[in-house]
Amino acid sequence: xxxxxxxxxxxxxxxxxxxxxxxxxxxxxxxxxxxxxxxxxxxxxxxxxxxxxxxxxxxxxxxxxxxxxxxxxxxxxxxxxxxxxxxxxxxxxxxxxxxxxxxxxxxxxxxxxxxxxxxxxxxxxxxxxxxxxxxxxxxxxxxxxxxxxxxxxxxxxxxxxxxxxxxxxxxxxxxxxxxxxxxxxxxxxxxxxxxxxxxxxxxxxxxxxxxxxxxxxxxxxxxxxxxxxxxxxxxxxxxxxxxxxxxxxxxxxxxxxxxxxxxxxxxxxxxxxxxxxxxxxxxxxxxxxxxxxxxxxxxxxxxxxxxxxxxxxxxxxxxxxxxxxxxxxxxxxxxxxxxxxxxxxxxxxxxxxxxxxxxxxxxx
Amino acid sequence: xxxxxxxxxxxxxxxxxxxxxxxxxxxxxxxxxxxxxxxxxxxxxxxxxxxxxxxxxxxxxxxxxxxxxxxxxxxxxxxxxxxxxxxxxxxxxxxxxxxxxxxxxxxxxxxxxxxxxxxxxxxxxxxxxxxxxxxxxxxxxxxxxxxxxxxxxxxxxxxxxxxxxxxxxxxxxxxxxxxxxxxxxxxxxxxxxxxxxxxxxxxxxxxxxxxxxxxxxxxxxxxxxxxxxxxxxxxxxxxxxxxxxxxxxxxxxxxxxxxxxxxxxxxxxxxxxxxxxxxxxxxxxxxx
Numbered sequence: 001x002x003x004x005x006x007x008x009x010x011x012x013x014x015x016x017x018x019x020x021x022x023x024x025x026x027x028x029x030x031x032x033x034x035x036x037x038x039x040x041x042x043x044x045x046x047x048x049x050x051x052x053x054x055x056x057x058x059x060x061x062x063x064x065x066x067x068x069x070x071x072x073x074x075x076x077x078x079x080x081x082x083x084x085x086x087x088x089x090x091x092x093x094x095x096x097x098x099x100x101x102x103x104x105x106x107x108x109x110x111x112x113x114x115x116x117x118x119x120x121x122x123x124x125x126x127x128x129x130x131x132x133x134x135x136x137x138x139x140x141x142x143x144x145x146x147x148x149x150x151x152x153x154x155x156x157x158x159x160x161x162x163x164x165x166x167x168x169x170x171x172x173x174x175x176x177x178x179x180x181x182x183x184x185x186x187x188x189x190x191x192x193x194x195x196x197x198x199x200x201x202x203x204x205x206x207x208x209x210x211x212x213x214x215x216x217x218x219x220x221x222x223x224x225x226x227x228x229x230x231x232x233x234x235x236x237x238x239x240x241x242x243x244x245x246x247x248x249x250x251x252x253x254x255x256x257x258x259x260x261x262x263x264x265x266x267x268x269x270x271x272x273x274x275x276x277x278x279x280x281x282x283x284x285x286x287x288x289x290x291x292x293x294x295x296x297x298x299x300x301x302x303x304x305x306x307x308x309x310x311x312x313x314x315x316x317x318x319x320x321x322x323x324x325x326x327x328x329x330x331x332x333x334x335x336x337x338x339x340x341x342x343x344x345x346x347x348x349x350x351x352x353x354x355x356x357x358x359x360x361x362x363x364x
Numbered sequence: 365x366x367x368x369x370x371x372x373x374x375x376x377x378x379x380x381x382x383x384x385x386x387x388x389x390x391x392x393x394x395x396x397x398x399x400x401x402x403x404x405x406x407x408x409x410x411x412x413x414x415x416x417x418x419x420x421x422x423x424x425x426x427x428x429x430x431x432x433x434x435x436x437x438x439x440x441x442x443x444x445x446x447x448x449x450x451x452x453x454x455x456x457x458x459x460x461x462x463x464x465x466x467x468x469x470x471x472x473x474x475x476x477x478x479x480x481x482x483x484x485x486x487x488x489x490x491x492x493x494x495x496x497x498x499x500x501x502x503x504x505x506x507x508x509x510x511x512x513x514x515x516x517x518x519x520x521x522x523x524x525x526x527x528x529x530x531x532x533x534x535x536x537x538x539x540x541x542x543x544x545x546x547x548x549x550x551x552x553x554x555x556x557x558x559x560x561x562x563x564x565x566x567x568x569x570x571x572x573x574x575x576x577x578x579x580x581x582x583x584x585x586x587x588x589x590x591x592x593x594x595x596x597x598x599x600x601x602x603x604x605x606x607x608x609x610x611x612x613x614x615x616x617x618x619x620x621x622x623x624x625x626x627x628x629x630x631x632x633x634x635x636x637x638x639x640x641x642x643x644x645x646x647x648x649x650x651x652x
Binding site for chain 2: 077083131134137140144146148153156291323327328334
């Protein structure tokens with residue numbers, strides 16, 4: 001499954017037949033096993049609502065949406081070098097666009113999700129050129145300022161609840177696309193069926209974003225992105241359009257982040273500016289997941305989100321103390337295990353489930 | 365006359381923002397480090413002063429001096445034990461470590477002091493005012509904030525351009541490798557810079573804590589105001605940072621006068637507008 005294979009052209013002279021031709025490869029034997037296991041896991045997760053409790057489904061919605069956000073931030077900050085601390089902006093915009101679509105335009109909630117993503121992407125396209133004027137670390141705080149400004153602007157819309165927020169009544173969601181089918185299929189009440197529908201949407205987004213990231217990082221565009229981060233001048237000298245690729249990535253990530261925001265708030269059915277634009281919920285947790293799991297790997301966020309889920313389950317009752325523990329853990333990992341849990345394990349045991357690194361091998 | 369009041373209020377508010385920004389600007393300039401925990405460290409300083417003045421019964425000035433010393437040492441140690449390990453070409457690790465620190469300090473303060481609003485008690489000083497002209501009087505505390513900001517900038521300029529420590533700062537900022545060859549101890553210079561940044565933040569915290577009430581959750585907003593002041597003013601110039609703080613203060617005061625809900629938003633939008641029109645800030649350093 002070597003997606004990207006560049007054979008080195010044979011030289012003009014006659015080449016002895018036994019000399020090996022070198023190839024750049026990304027796949028490993030383990031990665032082919034992992035691909036099959038991944039498909040099995042996704043099918044199992046899709047079938048899970050048939051037997052799982054409503055609590056587990058709600059937990060898994062949290063896990064899947066956080067995983068998606070973490071994968072997105074990992075591409076943006078890890079591979080792309082655009083260290084944003086303002087991703088809550090796009091979660092919030094997606095959520096608010098969803099509510100506006102349902103309440104004011106009377107759209108079907110499921111149809112409103114991609115529109116919410118488009119709205120977030122549109123705002124990102126406008127903000128991008130402005131924020132890209134801030135280099136590296138300054139971009140981080142700049143994106144945070146933008147998110148705060150958007151939070152305050154959303155709080156101005158009285159029709160969407162202003163500063164205190166609003167709820168969508170269950171009756172407005174009862175006609176949602178697919179809800180009746182889920183109710184009939186699994187024999188559930190409307191509220192539980194809505195959770196299952198949201199769960200499937202979250203699963204779909206998580207799979208699409210993970211596969212998309214994986215395919216992107218293995219493509220030549222992914223290589224171009226990594227090159228723009230490592231050395232923009234050198235990348236430009238070999239023909240990479242660094243500004244364009246970053247801008248497009250920023251917009252694409254905002255699009256997907258906006259859809260995640262819409263899915264999360266479709267399940268919550270209650271929104272407020274402070275919650276939808278929360279830096280702790282939508283950026284600190286996400287960064288924690290990526291840092292603990294391992295930056296610049298596809299597997300890292302998966303490991304990280306499972307660890308976060310465990311910590312949330314056992315420690316969330318302690319409130320502030322729990323966040324102190326999370327923060328301290330993230331700092332210690334950054335200091336002593338900068339590749340994260342997965343990165344360290346992968347290095348030690350040569351594990352590559354979803355390899356994105358290229359290596360030189362002999363072709364057969 | 366009320367328009368004039370708003371302008372005075374904005375300028376005085378700008379003094380506080382400039383004080384927030386100085387510490388951030390200092391380590392921006394010398395180490396290229398963006399400290400995402402800056403706002404929470406200001407809050408930590410405010411709470412330490414509060415504790416020193418209430419628990420130890422010290423007068424506010426003595427408590428502040430004590431905390432200046434404590435925070436300087438804390439900054440020195442923080443750089444040596446934590447930040448030093450993550451500084452490098454990759455911008456991700458220092459950002460993530462300081463972001464983690466921000467979460468730890470904010471929630472640590474919440475655990476230690478609770479979510480209630482607090483205020484530093486400065487006795488009669490808080491409410492007294494001075495008359496500048498007939499019919500125009502300003503609060504003594506806000507005026508002191510602005511004067512303190514100007515004094516702090518002047519003092520930092522003096523350190524930067526008139527002392528051997530300042531020379532070491534500037535040399536290390538320009539080229540750490542060459543500075544080291546000339547006998548500058550880079551590790552110490554960086555640690556002193558972080559210490560100095562936190563020491564200045566104590567002054568910001570005291571001035572702010574007398575004027576307004578504070579609670580553990582408002583640290584990040586202080587970071588954003590500080591950052592906006594630095595960028596509006598222009599990177600690499602301390603007087604520019606003071607001007608940036610005043611521009612931000614004016615924007616907030618004018619926005620708040622039009623509609624109280626727009627106060628903070630007006631500041632953010634001004635920042636974005638400056639970024640659009642003059643991305644290098646209003647008063648950038650003339651260095652190339």
